Amino acid sequence: MNRRRLLGLSALAALPLAGCKTYRSDEVPPPIGSPPAPSPSATSSAGRSSRVLLGAYTQLKGLTTAEGIALRKKQLGRPERIVHRFYSWTDALPTSLPYVTSASTVMVSWRGPYYKQVNNGSSDKLIAKAARRMAQRKVPTMLRWAWDMNRDYYQWGGPSNDQDAAGYVTAYRRIHKIFGDEGADNVSWVWSPNWNSYPDEDWNAFPNYYPGDEYVDWAGVSGYAEDQTPGEMFDQFYETYSARKPIMITEVAVTDRGGSTKPDWINAFHQWMKSRPAVGAVCWFDTDIHPGSTEKWRIDSTAASLKAYQAMSADPLFAG
Template sequence: MSPATGKVMLGAYLSLSGRSASESLALRRSQLGRDQRIVHQFWAWDEAMPRTRFNVPSSSTLMISWHGVAWNKINGGGSDKLIAAAARNLAAQSKPLLVRWAWEMNGDWFEWGGAGNGKNADGYVSAWRRIHGIFADEGATNVSWVWSPNWNSSPGDSWNKMQNYYPGDDYVDWVGVSGYDFYKESPATLFNPIVNAYGARKPIIVTETAAIDFGGSTKADWTDDLAAYARRTPELSAMVWFDTDTHNDTNFRIDSTTASLAAYRRMAGNAHFQG
């Protein structure tokens, strides 16, 4: 799957309280006058991958964030059958899709993070390459691979630098990044390290982001700043908003205030975001 030249694909993970997935998509369609360009879904490691596209408009691309697992469960071959079955199911969709496996591996909050797997990123690289190879063997050529660290590493030790986890250009189609302005970071602070390191050779996708409401117009202002940043950053080819009010008591919804919805609508309506 290739990005549109000079455009940004704008999509979302949607989980809105009191609404089903289809109802949430319909609400955003009515508010924005368009479908999501990317529909982001999460799937557990041992959950059967979908053979059909659930709640994904025909004009949208599906991005699956596939949970990781301890690396030794992959590198020893014990998960080969599970991986092959996942590959066959996704291949059956016969439409291009994005797979983001074991994201934010440079953080210490998931079981697949380096901190809990021997503090040696080589094991992550080996696991990624093994999964990639099995998908190739099963003919899942419709899958594009998204490698997606967190914008900063935790812990910040040298062994945990995000670059250590990079599987190599032959195994990655898109480079992603997660970044939220939890401490009022600018979009440039969050995303420039990834853009500068990989933007010359891979399309960049912001796989998770949302603005934090610090009161007043802060959420709308940051959304406007993000749109301006994207317009002046040609390496950035896609952005996926974490559009939910059901996660950790933080309201990431684009419509949490009238001003924030207006800012997001300005971004979605701009020609640069029609990729």
């Protein structure tokens, strides 16, 4: 079996997928092993026959990356199933990461350039070098290229590229092909728009950026909650892709609006996942030092928030 399938469709092959309607972060990092195969005995009330990989991007004030990951292992009683790290377009992607054990899988979020820098062939050597480094890992690795492309945050977003969603698709496919040519078949491809498009215009809707089923192993979506419910944020995406791909919530966190709002949202998110059997992975944005933000997205910003997250993590739904 092609190794990238271990972290893509076949990882959830036993899932009874739901029906379908048509329709951010940073630092140098982490190695990895593949997650356990789905257990036939691991079922939930939703009829799920595979567990959910619960992981995080962890970067905490006053701690190194390794120390932050060790703290979470102590608090949760298990390692993160996915260790999420961010890289710039010209960074050397990691062939190994000393603070990641074989119990975890690395997800590399790789920033992009303007589309023309990929589509005109001028970046082919850079892409090929990155692909060879990923192949050197020799273990399943998730690659999330140019995420949140349907927002105006980044130079790789459609709004920064003359509203050219098709140009994103062309660039994604070119990178995918080069990785294949270089033998990086241990890479599992995570396509990941934001839950809401900005500007909210037809040309910028997330389906316009979809590269196609043969180029995507995980359909991922990111979202940071304020007063939205998990369903308001993620149901449309879920309904669009859940019959075709395993779903990953690639970046998620919630603003603390005081009182019990943050633990309440974590509890609601927990329940949302339990009733969505195509969800196969979740990565919390676990940090309090994100550039340009004063929000404490970390899971232990309050004792009640940590307790809610620990309860979610301890659910048999998640791989331990």
